[in-house]
Amino acid sequence: MNPTDRPEDIRIDELLKSALAEPIPTEERLHQIEQVLEAARSLGFFGKDDAQDLRQLITLARTYQRFAHQEKAYETFEAALALAERLKDSNSIAS
16 A cells, blocks of 8 residues: 555555455456446546546556456556656656
């Protein structure tokens, strides 16, 4: 856990880990991840801290990639790259 993480970010990470821990079909797992993401958006967890948003986008993109949901992974990596470029965060751009 990163000491700069906000409690809501930690909760999102916990929900994603929980969704990944259960042995369920990939499509159902992807649906759970989408629900977590939608809940986070509706609660306003995104848009407050660009650096944290970038980390969450990269985590989400890697999760999509892990489950072979390449189109969603690509879209999410593109969003992360755009944010990283906006932040001029060369470390994240290299990731």
